[in-house]
Amino acid sequence: MEKEKAILTGNEAIARGAFEAGVKVATAYPGTPSTEILENISKYKSIYSQWSVNEKVALEVASGASIAGVRALVAMKHVGLNVAADPFMTLAYTGVNGGLVVISADDPGMHSSQNEQDNRYYSIMAKIPLLEPSDSQECKDFLKESFKISENFDIPVLLRTTTRISHSRSIVVLEEANEANQQISSSIKPYIKDSKKYVMIPAYAQIRHKDLLARWEKLKQYSNLSPLNKIVFPEYTRQNINKINLNKNKENLKRLGIITSGICYQFAKEIFYGIPILKLGMPAPLPENLIKDYLEGKDLIIIIEELAPFIQEQVQKINPGIEIIGKGFFPEYGELNTNIVRDLYLKLENTGYFKNGYSQTVKNSKEGTISSIIGRFEEKTIIDSFKKENKNIDEIQEIIKEIPPRPPVLCAGCSHRAVFYILKKLKLMVMGDIGCYTLAVLPPLNSIDTTLCMGAGVGQASGVEKANPEYKGKVVSVIGDSTFFHSGITSLIDNVFNKGTGLILILDNRITAMTGHQTNPGIGKTLSGEDTTAIMPENIATAVGVKNVRVVNPYDIKALEKAIKEELSKDELSVIVCRQECVLINKNKYINKNKYTINQETCKKCGLCIKLGCPAIEYKDERYLINESVCNNCGVCAQICPSKSITLKEN
Amino acid sequence: MNNVLKFKKNKYLSIYEDKIKNDEVISVLFAGVGGQGILLATAIMAHACLYEGFDVKVTEVHGMAQRGGSVVGSVRFGRKVFSPMISKADIIIALEKLESLRYIDKLENNGIIIINDYEILPMSVFSGKYLYPYEISKKIISFTINFFIVKAQDIAKTLDSIKTMNVILMGYLSNFLPIKKQNWISSIKKVVPEKIMDLNLKAFEMGRNL
Incomplete structure (x- = not known):
């Protein structure tokens, strides 16, 4: 019987993969573009899933599940791995019992993030193997493979996606949960007390570090042989989108190599479809021997990757003599796309490389390398190429300039609006956080002074006052309900401990709104919808010793303004919880x-x-x-x- | 359907059939405003492609949709599709009038634009900073004549549900693409929730017969 096919996002495919791999425990803190992984996993009855209070706790819960002998995964956005970095680094030493996979959804281009850090580096820093899928089918397949690697090599695995992988849909062949996997995950890996493996006191950690290095060597061998890393030969189909005929000089083409991974593989296939491409499904540890073999007889290597030169720097080490076109042409920021890769193709063609070959092309030029002839990618070159194709481009650009923008705004009736209206009116310095309310940085509210990371504003406001007592009464911090639980509580305690005198506003809209309405510890509901204890931020503030704690309905702006003014005038730390349900919770x-x-x-x-x-x-x-x-x-x-x-x- | 329109639809249908035969990919860009049902529209088209036996890839924008922002999605299909992202669109389908212009630089030479004759004014217009381009056809005609304006709102009103505009437009779009009607129907049956299924099947039919 033919297997069922579905059209899934990368995140849905990962969830399906978790089901098929027999995962028993899945945890996460919501964060774009990773959020839907857990939302979809929670639909499978065979998997216990939970929102954790933050990524660090999420990883620790998953690691406990692994020690108990089941397959476990944890999902987060790229910056979440910074929060979870502490357990992550040492988990490489301890290794696993049941398979353990950490999913990091990176966000090149910062569609919904405060930075675009390249989490592939966490892999080589921790010596935790890295897998990078390039479509939804691979999201599912690679997750299942990750569990096998994790169990075979006694190591957690980092599965890294990017926004375009997480949020694009493609066809996935569905399979049933594998019986063998079920067995592995449910019973055959009992916990055996092993303090030398799981207790990282220096004496044991020193041993485990050596063991980790040995495991990493084995992983290098695996990487060379694994089908995750493979040379993809041209298919019978010819995608004609650029009307490029690559078969100009077959001998020259044999001397050109392309190495890529993740979403960039798709761009490479679309533009350089006639050339065998080395596709790295497992870019770390890098398959050194495979790369050596691939480089043999080649005189020019194109490395297509987003953000940092992660693959490029490692390939350079393997063969310092070969010319690489990578960063230097491709930007180290933002996303790549087919237009950028096509631009490289066209520039290469202009040098005469395809016709004359490498040495001839280089000999004829002053610069001595192809990279220096073609220079960098610039936005302008795309516009210029459009101009050639379309005479009306100037007119089109004029029209586009006049189109009214439609940026995201705080919703009608959003309770954050009232808060920031008052903060602006009182001309206060506002140390911010991350959530819907970050939109209050934009006109017309223009209220927020800083946004750094989750929980940062509370500490920053304290630092401002410590630096200059004149700021007393002129600076506040704002933090959401979910972010308060995520990483605001420790900074609140820090304020109490160090005799802070500031005002902390907790904007409690009774949900984690920005990522699409996930529950948090304040709500009284778990991910699966079960009732649980609702933890109120005002009770935490009181419990840790804040004397001035109030709850205000921000819709009552007179009361809100009065409360803010009164608390600011005090020489003690104050907390105001601005409580009003998000208007999207119950639209009807x-x-x-x-x-x-x-x-x-x-x-x-x-x-x-x-x-x-x-x-x-x-x-x-x-x-x-x-x-x-x-x-x-x-x-x-x-x-x-x-x-x-x-x-x-x-x- | 009038004869001129019929002629045009058949013309494009044969262009796209040839593209498919040449192993080229057909790219459709969906533009609109949060809440208009772009996700459902792309899902319907993608499943129709799947049932027709094509490879298909879809992109969508998450996160900001609930907050009144512009929403863009895309479907690419053919014998084999690599990049899910569009560099050039064969067809732009706009669920809101002015959104048809926002991605006009992505339109392939001789590509088609299908425009829903429906306005949602953005904040930037209320605040007086921008003017709403009501006379959209005057702007578009200066560089392409291949545009079709659909009054999906009028049909949606007869169905008593403004929310069906997305599916009405899918019905209209379906005439241009080399995908059999039965596959569109199966797709709607797969993607649309049971309780609004009949309504949406009717909406599709009416859009297709425009």
């Missing part, structure tokens, strides 16, 4: 309710309401209006209107 609540309206006769047209940046408030034909279908009747605009022209309309 607002339909058919009385909506706010602007009385056109009394409206003085001062425009204060539109400065809230609420998508329900419109300015049309010199009139301020409220769009009833968008309004979620929070009433904040009605409270700030100087002429009291905004009122509830009877429905």
Whole structure:
């Protein structure tokens, strides 16, 4: 019988892979682009899954599951691995019992992140093997392979995806959960007490480090032989998208090599489809012998990878003599795409390389290398090539410039709006955090001064006051409910311990909103929807010794402003919990309710309401209006209107 | 369907059939606003491609959709598809009028634009910084005549559900692509939730017969 095919995102395929591999425990802290891995895993009854409070705890829970003898995975976004780095590094020493896989979803181009760090380096730093899938099918297959590697080599495995892998869909062949896997994961790996393996006191860690180096050597041998790393020969299909005929001089083409991995493999196949490509499904440890063999007889190597020259630097070490086109042409920031790779192809063609070969091309040039002839990729070259194809490009660009932008905004009725409106009004320095409310950095609220990482604002505000007491009463920190639990509690305690006198605002909208409504410790529900203890931030603040703790409804902006002013005037640490449910939690609540309206006769047209940046408030034909279908009747605009022209309309 | 339109549809159908025969990939870009159902639209098209026996890849933007931002997705299909991302689009289908212009530089020479005659004003227009390009056809016609304006809202109203606009447009789009009708129907049956299935099958049919 033919196996069922499905169209899955990379994240869905990883979840399916977890099911097929017989995973028993899966943990994560939500973070784009990784969030849907756990959301999809939670649909499989055979897997216990949970949102953890942060990535470090998530990895520790998964590691405990591995010690107990089952297959376990943990998923996070790239910056999450910084939080989990502590257990991650030492887990390489201890190794595993049941297979353990860490999934890092990187975000080149920063679609939804504060940096674009290249987590492949964690692999060689920790000596934890790295697998990089290039489509959804490989997400599933590589996850299953990761568990085998993990168990065979007594080591956790790092499976790294990027946004375009996590969030693009492609065809996946579904299989059932393998019986052998089920056995491995459920019973045949009992826990045996082994303190020399699991207790990393120096005496044992010294032994385990040597053991790790030996395991890494074995992994190097595996990498050379593993089908994860392979030379992909041209297929019978010829993708004609660039109308490029590569068969100009077959002898020259044999002397050109391409090495790539992850999503870049797809770009390479699309442009250089006629050339055998060395595809690294397991870029670390690098398959040195395989690469040596591949480099044999070649005079030019193109290495296509996003962000840092991770593969490039290692290949350079293997053969310092060979010319590599990699970083230097490709940018070290952002994503790559077919246009950038095509640009390289066209530039190579212009040098005459395909026709005349390497030595002839280099001989004819002053520069002495092909890299120096072709230079760097520049955005401009794409526009220029479009100009050749399309005479109207200037006109098109003019039209695009005039298109009204549609950036993301705080939702109509979002309770964060009121908070930042007041903070702006009081001209306070605002040390921020990461969540929906980070949008308050943009006009018209322009309120946030810093966003560094989760939990940072609370510590930063303390540092500002310690540096200069004149900032007392002029600086606040804001943090969300989920981020407070993630990494705000330790900084709160640090404030108490070190006699901080600042004001911490906890914006508690009763959900982890930005990543799409995941539960957190404050909600009273687990990932699987079971009831659990709801932990209230105000109780934590009181418990750790904060004397001034208040809970305010931010929709009541008078009360909010009063509370902020009063707490700022105190010479003690204060915490205000601004509690109001995210308007997206129960959208139906607002339909058919009385909506706010602007009385056109009394409206003085001062425009204060539109400065809230609420998508329900419109300015049309010199009139301020409220769009009833968008309004979620929070009433904040009605409270700030100087002429009291905004009122509830009877429905 | 009027005869001129029929002629054009057949013309494109044969162009795309030839592309497929040449092992080329056909790329369709979906543009719209969060909440308009672009994810469902790309899912319907992708499954139709799968049932037709094509390789297919889809991209979608996550995270910001609920917050009123522009949303873009794409479907690429053919005998073998590598990059999921579009460098040039054979077809742009815009669920909102002005969004048809945002990615116009991605349109292949002689590519098609299908525009839903439906406006959602962005904040940047309310604040008076930008003007909404109501006369969209005047702008587009200056560089392509291959555009089709669909009044999906009118049909959606007869079905009593504005949310069906995405599927009506899929019905319209289906005429241009070398995918059998039965595969579109199976796809809708697979992708759309049971309780709104009949409504969406009707919406597809009406869009297809426009």
